[in-house]
Amino acid sequence: MEARAKTAAVLLGVAPAAWITYLALLVMRADGAPLSTTGYVDLVLWTIGGGIVVAVATTLVVHTRDRQAADARDREIEGRADAMGNAIVVLGALVALALALADTPSFWIANALYLTFVLAGVLSAAARLGFYRVGVPGW
């Protein structure tokens, strides 16, 4: 498997793993109390931070072994996968905006945005992996 495809495969698992860890820790901390009244900010920051560290470390390790610079195909795959992820970010931002306009507690707005990042990361990584494994469709 190509280095960039390997990185995409790892990233496909990192974002959901960080989010599931966050949810598990949040539920444990709530201990039966409503989630929206449970402290969540540190958990969000730690799990997002941890996910970023794992993603950067994976990328560095994989690319240290395979020093091939990005070519036209890599850049096209990158661009298309990022565009797909960005579409999810836009949708998530609209949901967060609607929640804010409806005076929803910040817990739900923050969690909607966190879930948005996770879904965007998953879609982007899955698209990247698919383009490398199956091929890049014509426009």
Add this chain to the structure above:
Amino acid sequence: MVRPPTRVTNRIRDLREEHRITQAELGERLGVSRQTVIAIEQGRYSPTLELAFQIAHLFDAPLDDVFGYRKDEP
């Protein structure tokens, strides 16, 4: 058989064999990875117009001799 995601066809593999060039060597001359050469040969990636011209020039062949376009089949 699974149809490749692109309709652009090519004779790169044949031309490469005629010129006794490996995928890695071709990639090196074009400034792309061996995997990209494989993806182009297998129809999993349509090269940019610039890359297509580079490939044709490298084999000293007209673009039409190297690349084709598969029409829609019923």
